Amino acid sequence: MTGSFYPPQRTLMGPGPSDVPARVLGALARPTLGHLDPLFVGLMDEIKGLLQYAFKTRNELTLPVSAPGSAGMEACFVNLLAPGDTVIVCANGVFGGRMKENVERCGATAIMVEDEWGQPVSIDKARAAFAEHPQASVLAFVHAETSTGVRSDAAALCALAREHNALSIVDTVTSLGGIELDVDGWGADAVYSGTQKCLSCVPGISPVTFSPRAVERIQSREHKVQSWFLDMQLVMGYWGGNSKRAYHHTAPVNALYALHESLVMLQDEGLEAAWARHARHHAALVAGLEAMGLSMAVAAEYRLPQLNAVNIPAGVDDAAVRSALLNEFDLEIGAGLGALAGKTWRIGLMGHSSRERNVLTLLAALESVLGRQGAAINSGAALPAAQAILAG
Amino acid sequence: MTGSFYPPQRTLMGPGPSDVPARVLGALARPTLGHLDPLFVGLMDEIKGLLQYAFKTRNELTLPVSAPGSAGMEACFVNLLAPGDTVIVCANGVFGGRMKENVERCGATAIMVEDEWGQPVSIDKARAAFAEHPQASVLAFVHAETSTGVRSDAAALCALAREHNALSIVDTVTSLGGIELDVDGWGADAVYSGTQKCLSCVPGISPVTFSPRAVERIQSREHKVQSWFLDMQLVMGYWGGNSKRAYHHTAPVNALYALHESLVMLQDEGLEAAWARHARHHAALVAGLEAMGLSMAVAAEYRLPQLNAVNIPAGVDDAAVRSALLNEFDLEIGAGLGALAGKTWRIGLMGHSSRERNVLTLLAALESVLGRQGAAINSGAALPAAQAILAG
Incomplete structure (x- = not known):
């Protein structure tokens, strides 16, 4: 017999669905x-x-x-x-x-x-x-x-x-x-x-x-x-x-x-305020990721603030990182699709997911997982960089 | 500015959706x-x-x-x-x-x-x-x-x-x-x-x-x-x-x-038990409606227990009856469609709507509304007829 289904409370930072x-x-x-x-x-x-x-x-x-x-x-x-x-x-x-x-x-x-x-x-x-x-x-x-x-x-x-x-x-x-x-x-x-x-x-x-x-x-x-x-x-x-x-x-x-x-x-909230919120949290996320030593896959002038493609550092196991984020932190990010599979992650900051808590949680969780995978990252730099933007 | 929407709790006895x-x-x-x-x-x-x-x-x-x-x-x-x-x-x-x-x-x-x-x-x-x-x-x-x-x-x-x-x-x-x-x-x-x-x-x-x-x-x-x-x-x-x-x-x-x-x-519940429940409440509804003096639109051998087409008595205002049921009792029944518009009502006893409470509520509410419209119905006969089936 099949019983009722009780999903955990994930933090949804992939390409959608976003946090409801x-x-x-x-x-x-x-x-x-x-x-x-x-x-x-x-x-x-x-x-x-x-x-x-x-x-x-x-x-x-x-x-x-x-x-x-x-x-x-x-x-x-x-x-x-x-x-x-x-x-x-x-x-x-x-x-x-x-x-x-x-x-x-x-x-x-x-x-x-x-x-x-x-x-x-x-x-x-x-x-x-x-x-x-x-x-x-x-x-x-x-x-x-x-x-x-x-x-x-x-x-x-x-x-x-x-x-x-x-x-x-x-x-x-x-x-x-x-x-x-x-x-x-x-x-x-x-x-x-x-x-x-x-x-x-x-x-x-x-x-x-x-x-x-x-x-x-x-x-x-x-x-x-x-x-x-x-x-x-x-x-x-x-x-x-x-x-x-x-x-x-x-x-x-x-x-x-x-x-x-x-x-x-x-x-x-107002349309313009929602757009500004997406831009602000995007800037904080990018500052944090770059301070950690990661790079963005898309040139700044074309980037979507709500969907951040990040280059996967050499030697890092794409699927293992995403699984660790999901299993340890209940945090979902997206894999690359098609030509970009295995090369990028897609980090969504869409709608209700575009908030300070999500930016900081993602940065801390990613730093923790990448550090344990032995990736060459700058420990401790990401959160201050993001917080500087958020405070600004 | 548009505010949040708070629907009332209807009893859904039309052709679907049924009560969730x-x-x-x-x-x-x-x-x-x-x-x-x-x-x-x-x-x-x-x-x-x-x-x-x-x-x-x-x-x-x-x-x-x-x-x-x-x-x-x-x-x-x-x-x-x-x-x-x-x-x-x-x-x-x-x-x-x-x-x-x-x-x-x-x-x-x-x-x-x-x-x-x-x-x-x-x-x-x-x-x-x-x-x-x-x-x-x-x-x-x-x-x-x-x-x-x-x-x-x-x-x-x-x-x-x-x-x-x-x-x-x-x-x-x-x-x-x-x-x-x-x-x-x-x-x-x-x-x-x-x-x-x-x-x-x-x-x-x-x-x-x-x-x-x-x-x-x-x-x-x-x-x-x-x-x-x-x-x-x-x-x-x-x-x-x-x-x-x-x-x-x-x-x-x-x-x-x-x-x-x-x-x-x-x-x-079990498939067969669900089918039997639909059949039982259908029989009670039909007994009640017929006792009231109404007639079914479909021959007994082809009737769906979950969707009961009832002939609208001569001289009764179709839309006024449905509106009264909705406005006074929060109870929805269905209008006739196409060739049957204005000639029949469709009373659903589907899924969770197929239960004793709904049968009795519908009979009492319909009797009340039809009585006030001056329709020629047998007052007080419907519920005992339905209850006899349900007790059976």
Whole structure:
């Protein structure tokens, strides 16, 4: 017979999920309402308004897709593409590659703009791709690459798409709530995110927003969206502005309580204050790691404050370090992905995980584990360096 | 500024979600683990075993899709179909119509076997469809139609599919945990369900199971599955049996805690005992409603014990009754859908909602509301009739 499951309280400093505050877990466990209950419909309206605030947009079609970020990605592609379309896809990590898969499964052609993992998307290469493929109807890119910890210039890429009369699809899974994100200011067209990164909500939901240009393309489609579940023409009927909600699917009611609470917390702190908090703790972490003798994998100008790729020192056993952190300190950090597997760690300071306690705990725990592994580190230097930044 | 949301404690007796027990809500709110944490991977293995028990199957490919039941439906269709395929779809309510949408969005042809809403699927009509379309590769039907409260003969329909060398796709969203369901005994091939009905877990997850025949068809596909998110060849890498889990998407960790707990509760009660409980409370509800002077919309032999379609008495204001139940008693029942809108109520006795307290509360509340609406009912007869069954 299988018994109940009682997980330990981990400190989540990997690439997501991040630490979920007790306040959000409390909201998650409130009594379930029916998905057509008038009170729940009121909650949906509030979530929409809060997401508009977080995304900095007035887009009417702003809602949480009832599935994880990869379904949010798919929602953007299947709604904007039809067979035969050409899409310019910028890839500088794992998630650009996943976008290519999405394009091809829509029967469209992906023109790849490849940059090295650890580098941002090159605007010049993307411009050259448009010159060569002027028929491209969409430009897709990742704002904050979770696999490498790199930020690309979303404003410039969205502007480039508009110059060429193409729509932009922007992955903001790891950026929403952590760094500047300005959907209307950028003129981004289809933007998806996740709940388990800088919003510090539980995983499983994908906030999305579509510009009026994107909605126009959706409404003028001649080819039905290949996914019934993700068809925004149907989802709009349930999440749309009119008072009569049409049943589409059963919303994940309790997960939306949690999302609502995490968005209320973001609103109460203020977007700019949340971005500043992420920047401050990032600076402290970097100061500590560098004082210890470690080096960052990404150049300072492109670094994501919420996801820190650190080079694994020569001779150190990647998996053993991560296991020791987990088993001794209940502390999770992320492994490298793809080309960076075994070469970097990914240390997340996302949302509720971006706080002083986490920075100091990670530095002390890592110093302890690396020291016992015989790595050449400067003992005792990390915490004072981080504390100097935090005090500053 | 938007504040926190505090829902009231409703009694959920509609078509789902059903009442979620405190024990499941407690599990939901436990500390979040990373989706690649070894402890979480252990939990995934337990969930798989518990789902195999609930579905009565030894199918290796048994897992919870990270999205609601309509995504589980889509997972079955997109993985088993390719453009040009022919599928026999049995429709006797809303969800057969949704299956047709899924088939067509896969580029396949749906041969519709239509039965009246409120009637079960006709085996003879389905057999005739195979005779006319021997190339059909799949037979799809709904075991328990949530829109009408009707049970179809799943064993006979699965056998019919096998006779014709076709795979079966079976919607068990409303049946899993509530009435007999025997995936291996029936030889069903692709079966999907939901968490928010007779499992009394929160909404948002869709358990699925695929037979070895279905897996063989998936593995021999020449045409990529059109959904990246739902591609079972990829999902298998994360949920599969081998010890090395490949990251596919971030699992909805906390929702899976809740699913695990609800499945442990089902295991502890025992499948057959859970089915018997649903049957007993159904009998009590029907006795009470009939004693009150109301009539059931579905013939006794096809009725679902967990979803009771009741004819709305002439002259009674459907919406006013449902609103009064909700506002005065915090009690939700369901409206009719589609052809049955305004003609029936749907009273759910699913999972944790299938208990004596709910039967008696519903009867008393409905009698009170109908009495004040001036409906011709037999006052005072309902509860003794129900209690006689419960005492029986």
